[in-house]
Amino acid sequence: MKKLDKLILGSFIGPFLLTFLVVDFILLTVNMLKYFDEIFGKGLGFWIYMELISYFVISISPMALPLAVLLSSLMTFGNLGEHFELTAIKSSGISLIRALRPIGVFVIILAFAAYLSNNHLVPKVNLKTFSLLYDIRMKSPALDIKEGVFYDGIPGYSIKVNRKLDDVRLRDIIIYNHNEGQGNLNVTLADSGRMEPFFNDNYMRLTLYKGTNYKESRATRGISEKPVEFSRATFDENVIIFNLDAFQLSRTPEDLWSTNRAIKxxxxxxxxxxxxxxxxxxxxxxxxxxxxxxxxxxxxxxxxxxxxxxxxxxxxxxxxxxxxxxxxxxxxxxxxxxKEKQDSAKRAEVILNRPTDSISDGKNLKGNVVNSTKALANDSLFQQKRLINRGNTINKEKESENDSSKVPVLNKTVQVKKKRTTPLTSEEKARIDSIxxxxxxxxxxxxxxxxxxxxxxxxxxxxxxxxxxxQREYRRYQISWYQKYTQAFACFVMFLIGAPLGAIIKKGGLGMPVLISIIFFIIYYMLTISGEKWAKEGIVDPLFGTWFSNLCLLPFGLFFLKQARNDTRLFEPDFYLGIWKSLQKHLKVLGPNRI
Structure with a gap:
């Protein structure tokens, strides 16, 4: 690698890493705001949030890479042009294309790495992200009972505390028990109480002091119904145990998300x-x-x-x-x-390992075997006799049928219907039509x-x-397939736009480069969303819809590259004044001819 390549590549790597982190953080913040109400305020641990954030960072990296390449390449060549380093490079006989080569090679390698990440790493991360997000959504909010407000976070109960001395001691408590699903028919009032979690916060013990429990049965509909049962019980101390399983984070198996196209x-x-x-x-x-x-x-x-x-x-x-x-x-x-071989082997092993107590048992066994064989032989002879007798009866029946068939049938007239060949008369047709x-x-x-x-x-x-x-789902699958290529190719397109623009404007820093980068990224994002929407609705082919943004921005990159090679000053007023003057000259030349 030559010194020029080291200089240009070294001036590019730093801004690229910095802009990538900044852009990734911005996109992470925007993405986290979508799920803010669902993931915060549930008492999750620090490492759960860090795990979720790390998954989000990896999943949004394909969107952050094109903007980072655009901004860093624009800043790099803008700084080189601002400090006249790019002018010195051109004056030494090195073309702009040669100066772009080290960063171009780096961007090509980066695009290939982005493709591998989109195809292998991002689907696995999306699987874990969906699973963790679902588990966080299903988790109930953290136990937070406030003064003067009914709290229904515990399944089956509604609790109101009018005064809290601290996180443990409570005053003036009202509890509605809805476990039976019959409304507010089971009410407990207490003067004070203590709320203490135990067993690794899986259960909560609520100890009530000096209270009363009111319980009423639900009335059944009827004309002559009996009065409903009503009970009232006072207590000096009452302990209620609440199950807090709903407040624990339970991890769902990842196989449930195997049909989502984002994880494939x-x-x-x-x-x-x-x-x-x-x-x-x-x-x-x-x-x-x-x-x-x-x-x-x-x-x-x-x-x-x-x-x-x-x-x-x-x-x-x-x-x-x-x-x-x-x-x-x-x-x-x-x-x-x-399985049959195993069963037969087990049976053979059982027979071989069967114990024999004495010789007499063996003789008895032999006698039993002989008797059983004789019985089987008698049964077989009996079955053979039955089959022979049955065959004889069947033959006799057949012979009788044959004999009866030979007997002539007397006094029986057979009527043969003849087919009609003459056409229908008008009266018959009218009769059929009337019917x-x-x-x-x-x-x-x-x-x-x-x-x-x-x-x-x-x-x-x-x-x-x-x-x-x-078919809509089919097109979405096609879009997910082509996105793995288009998001990687977008890095190269953004490089073609950013590097020539930096060489044209010749300004580095975070002023003009950031503004131009944001404008082009917004254009790229809008074109991407529009193309994918057209592809989903079937207006255009999914292949064209996913490549639509790259196809629209690629001519801009080639145009800027051509203007940068010619040292055209696109962002200076003199350039447009020259174009206007040339147009005026042409109009003056064409004016007399028109007359």
């Missing part, structure tokens, strides 16, 4: 796309079958066949399902055979046709809404 890498997104495509194709195929069943008259002679690509996809999916079923069946069969109109067959047919049409339309509307939802 490219391979997982491709599998999700294939699954959604299969689901949509099945629904379209079912629509064809539903239409064919609703209109049997039109499909009697011909079938309502789906399109060829739908049939091919259906056959492909069925073949995959068949392969999966065969694999699962083979696994279950192999497990069953292994059709009088019985309402045409009206019934029209009503049935209208009902079938309505049913088919309703079914199609429902299926269309389902397919639209699935």
């Amino acid at each position: 890498d490219i391979s997982g997104i491709k599998k999700g796309l294939d699954s959604i495509n299969t689901l949509v194709n099945d629904k379209v195929y079912q629509n064809y079958q539903a239409a064919e069943s609703v209109y049997p008259f039109f499909t009697r002679e011909r079938k309502l066949e789906p399109l060829p690509h739908i049939k091919e996809r259906r056959a492909f999916d069925d073949s995959i399902r068949q392969v999966k079923m065969e694999r699962e069946r083979a696994i279950t069969d192999s497990l069953g055979r292994i 059709v109109y009088q019985q309402g067959y045409i009206t019934n047919a029209l009503t049935m046709a209208m009902n079938n049409s309505r049913n088919l339309k309703n079914s199609f509307d429902i299926k269309k809404a389902q397919i639209d939802t699935d």
Whole structure:
């Protein structure tokens, strides 16, 4: 590496790290404000907050990298131009493209690292972030009973304390017990009390002094109902134990978030796309079958066949399902055979290890075996005899049937109906038409046709809404796939904009560079949001929608690079005055010709 490369790269690394930290902190603050009411005020530990913040920092880094590259490259070349170092470099015969090379190589490596982070690191971090955020949301707020206000944070109870001496001692307490779900029918009043958590803050002991408990049963509806039961009990000391499980942070298994597209890498997104495509194709195929069943008259002679690509996809999916079923069946069969072998081995081991007490037991056992074999032989002979007798009876029945079939049938007349070949007369036609109109067959047919049409339309509307939802999710998966490339490529685009602009304005620091960087980043963000929204709604292709911001800003970068090579002063009034004067000259030249 030459001294020039070290100089330029060294002047870039410092501002890049600084701006990256600043931008990451700003985006972190904006992101944390979305969940401020949900994560704060719940009595969580310091390390829980640090874990959540670290997850947020990693997940928003892909958005912070383009802005950091834009601002740091603009500041670097602005400082070089302000201190005439860039002028010295150009005067020594080194072009601007050569001066941009070290930072360009660094940005390319950074873009590749951003792609790897988007594909491998960020999905895992998003999985942990979603899981931790869900657990924090489900956690109840910290136990904080205030004076004169009913507190219902403890499930099943509503507590009011009119005076708190400290965090333990309480005065004038009212407790409504709602565990039975019957309203305010169980009330406890106490003069004073003590509130003390125990067992690692999993339970709370509330000791009440000098109070009364009022309990009333709920009245049942009826004309002649008995008076409800009412009880009143006074006490000098009463202890109530509250379960504080709702106030503890319980971690949810991360497998519950396995279907979210934000936690998938490219391979997982491709599998999700294939699954959604299969689901949509099945629904379209079912629509064809539903239409064919609703209109049997039109499909009697011909079938309502789906399109060829739908049939091919259906056959492909069925073949995959068949392969999966065969694999699962083979696994279950192999497990069953292994289990049978194990059971047979255990039975053989039990028989071999069976104890024999004496020779007499062996003889008795032998006798029993002989008797059992004789019994089995007798049973088999009996079964054979039964089968032989049954075969004889069946043969006799068949012979009797054959004999009866040979007997001629007497005194039986057979009537043969002849088909009519002559056409219907006008009277017969009028009679048939009158029957059709009088019985309402045409009206019934029209009503049935209208009902079938309505049913088919309703079914199609429902299926269309389902397919639209699935296709929208399909486009979102595509957007998540392409974002892993576009966010990395945006670093290179921002470098093409920032470095030439710094060489043009020739001002460093945090004044003009920060303003220009914010303007271009806002433009980039607006274009990104617009393109993704168009892609989600299906207005444009998801590939074009995700690359829309980069395609719009890339010409600006190339234009600024061309102007920087020509030492054009875009941000000075003299440049625009020269353009205006040249336009006036051309207008004066064209003026007489027009006359």
